[in-house]
Amino acid sequence: MAEVEDDPGGPNHQEEEQWEERSLSLLRDSKMDQELSAAKKKKKPASRGKKHKMKAMQRPTVMTETILEFFEEDLRESAIRYLSNYLLEKREEDLDNYHHAGFLMFNSCATMCILLQEIVVFYMRMVPDNLDVRPIKRLANVLTLFQCVAANDETREKFVNSGAPNFLIPLILFDSEIEIFDYARSVALSVIGILCQGREPTILQWAIKSNIVEACHTIIQNGSELNQVIAMHILEAILQDSIGISYVCDPIHNSLLSGLMKTWDDLVTLLAADQETSPRLLFHVIRCYLILCSHDRGYKTVRKSLPDAITNGSFDKMTEEFPVIRALLHQLLLSVGREVEEPFSCEQVLLPLAEGKNIRLQTCARSALSSESTTPICLGSDRVIFLPSTPFG
Incomplete structure (x- = not known):
């Protein structure tokens, strides 16, 4: 079996794009993130770089043969790398085979134990002086296989019930200045994002009990831009479910909600000062504010604590x-009763819940506004709440 070698050097610009694609592409709405990032960099959306040519993987039995090589310690590293690179290349064009690989890995004897062993072995290296590029890339390849298991509808909940995703939390929170580890952290975060984005009650309850909200808060405070974006994806998925938003807005967890608002305030202030930093982060922060507005306590908190930069036109250039x-x-300004210069029409939108129900949100229409008025007239409610009616990705 031909091996696909990793470049032992540090990440260059093309490799940075490949890491971003590896961590973001399976998250819903990630196409919007990539387009915002690409537009700001004045280039086309992230390319995949040179694809690995793995014609041998097209043979029907080669995937199972590769998984069996995980059991041979001297073949394990190359087999994991080989399979992860193949799945990265093929997951969009051959989604059925991608999901089949996740099913095979989860249900084949001891395979998940071997992958968890790889993570535990990496734990032993988690001191700054012991980390180098090769074990970090080996870890990232294991996490890429976890993405595959998490993306499969048949294995996702079983994967969570097995406790395997809990092994990722120390990796997410580990403090390291090595750039390549930060990219591996983004892959670990994306596994959590893939699990949460379906908003299945059992998985969201696991995420809450495992302090995923708090972990995401830490990443938004201290992480890189890519990791902040993925953490915001996870928070949005949790907040869009009644279980998650009730947890965050519960008075018992007042410090959590106030901490998130403070962190977003600082982030918005930073983005207002340097608008070249990350339009997609602003996009996600505003979405989180909007989602919180669907909860009574969240609405009051957002209305009281909305950053000045949101309301004073600091982002006019970016929004243009x-x-x-x-x-x-x-939508956010209308939701909290602030004036907007050019009110716009929008259709009634639905906020989906995991239980299969929908919350019908009140909207306002341009026709309900007088030509002189800049304050929205609400239709059927004294509170106007908007969520994006445009499909993102």
Whole structure:
């Protein structure tokens, strides 16, 4: 079996794009993130770089043969790398085979134990002087296989019930200045994001009990831009479910909600000062504010604590460049009763819940506004709540 060698050097620009694709591409709405990032960099969306040519993997039995090589210690590293690279290349064009690989890995004897053993072995290296590029890339390849298991509808909940995702939390929270480890952290975060984005009650309850919200808060405070974006994806998925938003807005967890608001306030202030930093982070922060507005306590908190930079036109230049952010910002301002310069029409939208129900949100229409008025007239409610009606990704 031909091996696909990793470049032992540090990450260059092309490799940075490949890491971003590896961690973001399976998350819902991630296409919008990539487009916002690409537009800001004045280039096309992230390319995949040079694809690995693995024609041998097209043979029907080669995937199972590769998984069996995990049991041979001297073959394990190359087999894991080989399979993870193949899945990265093929997951969009051959989604059925990608999901089949996740099913095989989870249900084949002892395979998950071997992958967890790889993570535990990495734990022993988690001191700054013992980390180098090769074991970090080996870890990232294992996490890429976990993505595959998490993305499969048949294995996702069993994967969570097995306790395996809990092994990722120390990796997410580990403090390291090595750049390549930060990319591996983004893959670990994306596994959690893939698990949570389906908003299945059992998985969300696991996420809450495992302090995933608090872990995401830590990443948003201290993480890189890519990790902050993925953490915001996870928070959005949790907040869009009644279980998650009730947890965050519960008075018992007052410090959590106030801490998130403070962190978002600091982030918005930073983005207002340097608008070249990350339009997609602003996009996600505004979405989180909007989602919180669907909860009574969350609405009151957002209305009371909305950053000045959101309301004083600091982002006018950015919103001109990115209409989707302008639409979200207008929705937020209308939701909290602030004036907007150009009220816009929007259709009634539904906020889906994991239970299969929908919350019908009140909206306002341009026709309900007088030509002189800049304050929205609400239709059927004294509180106007908006969520994006445009499909993102």
